[in-house]
Amino acid sequence: MRIAGAAWCFVTPALLVIGVFFFLPVVAALALSLTDFDIYALADLRNLRVVGLRNYLQLLQTPLFWQAFANTLYFVIVGVPLSITASLGAALLLHSRLARFPAFFRTALFAPVVTTLVAVAVIWRYLFNPRYGLLNYALGGLGLSPIDWLGDPRWAMPAIIVFAIWKNFGYNMIIFLAGLQSIPEPLYEAARIDGASTWRQFRHVTLPMLAPIVSLVNVLTIAGYFQLFAEPYVMTQGGPLQSTVSVLYFMYEEGFKWWNLGSASAVAFVLFLVIFGVTVVQLRLARWEHAA
Amino acid sequence: MWLASGCGSTSSRDTVLRFWAMGREGEVVAELLPEFERAHPGIRVKVQQLPWTAAHEKLLTAFAGDATPDLCQLGNTWIPELVALNALLPLDRHAADSSIVRADDYFAGIWDTNRVDGQLYGVPWYVDTRLVFYRRDLLRQAGFSAPPRSWPEWERMLAAVRTHGHPDRYPILLPLNEFEPLLALALQQDEPLLREGGRWGNFEAPGFRRALTFYLEMFRRGWAPAVANAAISNVWNEFGRGRFVFYVSGPWNIGELQRRLPTELHDVWTTAPLPGPDGPGASIAGGSSLVVFRTSRHPAAAWRLIEFLSQPAVQRRFHALTGDLPPRRATWTDPALAADLHARAFRDQLERVKPAPKVPEWERIATEMRLVAERAARGDLSVDQAVRELDARADRILEKRRWLLARRSAG
Numbered sequence: 001m002r003i004a005g006a007a008w009c010f011v012t013p014a015l016l017v018i019g020v021f022f023f024l025p026v027v028a029a030l031a032l033s034l035t036d037f038d039i040y041a042l043a044d045l046r047n048l049r050v051v052g053l054r055n056y057l058q059l060l061q062t063p064l065f066w067q068a069f070a071n072t073l074y075f076v077i078v079g080v081p082l083s084i085t086a087s088l089g090a091a092l093l094l095h096s097r098l099a100r101f102p103a104f105f106r107t108a109l110f111a112p113v114v115t116t117l118v119a120v121a122v123i124w125r126y127l128f129n130p131r132y133g134l135l136n137y138a139l140g141g142l143g144l145s146p147i148d149w150l151g152d153p154r155w156a157m158p159a160i161i162v163f164a165i166w167k168n169f170g171y172n173m174i175i176f177l178a179g180l181q182s183i184p185e186p187l188y189e190a191a192r193i194d195g196a197s198t199w200r201q202f203r204h205v206t207l208p209m210l211a212p213i214v215s216l217v218n219v220l221t222i223a224g225y226f227q228l229f230a231e232p233y234v235m236t237q238g239g240p241l242q243s244t245v246s247v248l249y250f251m252y253e254e255g256f257k258w259w260n261l262g263s264a265s266a267v268a269f270v271l272f273l274v275i276f277g278v279t280v281v282q283l284r285l286a287r288w289e290h291a292a
Numbered sequence: 293m294w295l296a297s298g299c300g301s302t303s304s305r306d307t308v309l310r311f312w313a314m315g316r317e318g319e320v321v322a323e324l325l326p327e328f329e330r331a332h333p334g335i336r337v338k339v340q341q342l343p344w345t346a347a348h349e350k351l352l353t354a355f356a357g358d359a360t361p362d363l364c365q366l367g368n369t370w371i372p373e374l375v376a377l378n379a380l381l382p383l384d385r386h387a388a389d390s391s392i393v394r395a396d397d398y399f400a401g402i403w404d405t406n407r408v409d410g411q412l413y414g415v416p417w418y419v420d421t422r423l424v425f426y427r428r429d430l431l432r433q434a435g436f437s438a439p440p441r442s443w444p445e446w447e448r449m450l451a452a453v454r455t456h457g458h459p460d461r462y463p464i465l466l467p468l469n470e471f472e473p474l475l476a477l478a479l480q481q482d483e484p485l486l487r488e489g490g491r492w493g494n495f496e497a498p499g500f501r502r503a504l505t506f507y508l509e510m511f512r513r514g515w516a517p518a519v520a521n522a523a524i525s526n527v528w529n530e531f532g533r534g535r536f537v538f539y540v541s542g543p544w545n546i547g548e549l550q551r552r553l554p555t556e557l558h559d560v561w562t563t564a565p566l567p568g569p570d571g572p573g574a575s576i577a578g579g580s581s582l583v584v585f586r587t588s589r590h591p592a593a594a595w596r597l598i599e600f601l602s603q604p605a606v607q608r609r610f611h612a613l614t615g616d617l618p619p620r621r622a623t624w625t626d627p628a629l630a631a632d633l634h635a636r637a638f639r640d641q642l643e644r645v646k647p648a649p650k651v652p653e654w655e656r657i658a659t660e661m662r663l664v665a666e667r668a669a670r671g672d673l674s675v676d677q678a679v680r681e682l683d684a685r686a687d688r689i690l691e692k693r694r695w696l697l698a699r700r701s702a703g
Contacts, residue, residue, distance in 0.1 A: 039652060040692060042356055043377040047696060151519050153670075239469060241666060256349055258656050 033265035055266035087172035110170040179213040310361035362588040373652035401577035401645035414581030416619035439564030471662035480573040490651035493686025563637040577645035
């Protein structure tokens with residue numbers, strides 16, 4: 001009894017903080033999502049209507065929301081595998097015994113993660129510039145016609161993906177590097193004695209040993225990529241033709257540009273449910289794989 | 293302790309006015325204020341500068357948190373929204389009694405943007421409108437010595453530039469990320485953009501159709517490139533290189549072009565009023581106003597500051613500092629302004645400016661207008677589909693307004 005009491009004493013401050021700063025706002029946002037809170041309601045609360053699930057239903061009928069959802073899925077489905085491959089590739093290169101100056105390259109490859117997004121976005125806008133950009137210069141060198149990266153609705157999202165991968169891959173690379181370093185050397189030694197090629201060592205030693213880390217990185221990256229916002233916000237403002245509007249960007253405009261806090265909250269909950277669902281599925285899959 | 297020495301120290305009995313100003317204006321207005329403070333001992337002004345991008349959010353959060361300033365610079369399209377919030381003090385009585393702020397000296401369209409439901413909520417500070425910047429040399433090459441006055445003339449010139457000019461040269465630039473060029477053309481029509489007191493969209497009316505058709509024609513015939521501003525890394529350089537001949541833009545570009553183009557290019561461009569369907573047309577009554585908040589504890593002192601900033605002599609200094617165009621005719625008689633060739637077209641245009649619909653939802657509707665027009669300009673929608681889509685979107689956005697108005701007339 002006294003132990004339980006003491007335990008409660010230790011836990012209460014943390015619970016209070018979580019309750020006040022996390023749980024309460026979430027419940028308030030849920031309540032808000034059932035109203036049509038807007039500037040009229042801000043002026044006078046009598047202008048507030050409780051609309052039940054109408055925000056959600058309207059959201060499902062809003063073409064821009066679906067477009068934002070499709071854009072976000074595109075970003076996640078293409079961006080996450082590429083990003084993880086880039087991270088793993090960079091980690092393997094750094095981990096290789098052939099690597100020269102690993103400390104320097106580790107820092108250099110991690111640098112994009114800690115740079116200010118807005119500042120590097122300016123540089124990337126120059127790289128993407130259709131007339132003077134380095135990317136199109138390189139394409140020209142290969143004999144390809146120039147691409148209007150940020151101005152063409154078909155290319156804007158790929159451009160955002162490239163930028164986001166460059167900005168983020170260093171973070172997962174560090175996690176992978178830590179994972180690689182914890183794989184015991186004797187396993188590789190044994191594999192080499194059995195005559196395994198480099199590829200088979202990678203396939204049958206490295207990957208299985210990294211599996212828990214891959215699944216962790218997967219969950220984190222997918223949840224993070226679903227929350228795409230800053231990149232389109234600074235690079236394209238959602239354009240051209242709304243091809244880079246993400247769910248979060250859509251929510252930002254609803255809430256902070258148009259002050260429809262009710263429907264913005266509904267967007268937030270829909271996004272939460274989506275990320276939650278995807279994460280649950282992933283964890284199930286990981287467990288099932290582990291058991292198999 | 294009690295001495296207000298005039299060099300920044302504040303006595304506790306002084307009235308302190310909190311004044312929010314935005315962007316460049318917020319930077320330079322401080323230079324005008326010492327004169328005001330000398331003339332009004334006992335009033336101190338504290339200026340807080342807001343970046344334009346954060347201003348709207350900041351104003352609404354300040355309202356929600358009861359932290360609005362005494363007076364504020366406000367983009368005149370935001371006035372209806374703050375009136376809906378009941379945040380602004382009506383200024384009719386002050387203006388009627390004032391010997392400085394005289395309504396008939398202001399350009400009518402600009403003054404009108406400050407009236408909502410018959411009451412005055414702001415005093416114009418500077419104006420902003422859209423008209424035509426063009427390359428005189430390139431237009432002359434195409435065989436025209438004067439700028440267009442009507443749509444048919446304009447079309448002839450655009451077509452001529454297309455045939456005579458370099459294939460890389462576009463006759464006109466209408467950036468797809470701006471709604472203003474299309475809005476200006478739409479305001480030239482007789483029909484309003486919203487009908488029944490701002491309850492419904494009116495985009496299917498013949499007037500808007502005409503404006504949209506003319507606008508889309510420029511893209512369809514390859515006169516205007518279907519690009520946003522971001523795709524043109526440096527609009528001023530490209531204008532200097534002659535990549536386009538006409539550009540619909542606002543007064544700030546006078547200063548930008550003078551600053552950014554080499555001197556030998558200073559005479560090759562100028563401005564002209566916006567052509568209308570048949571003769572000189574209207575444009576947008578934009579700009580910023582000065583407003584007083586209801587919560588202000590010093591409305592009289594705030595009004596005195598507004599009067600000070602509205603004096604023609606002060607507005608001239610303000611124009612010299614910012615390049616912003618003054619909203620009253622008395623200020624425009626200044627020799628320096630009257631001699632400014634590029635500003636002259638604006639003076640002319642300002643006699644023909646019209647406010648955008650004065651409903652809080654307008655900015656959102658204008659954004660939808662831009663998005664739908666962009667899709668149409670890229671060929672995804674016909675004019676018919678676009679106007680129907682626009683009315684549907686506008687009606688959805690105005691749903692709450694209709695409900696409020698119905699309730700008000702029932703109650």
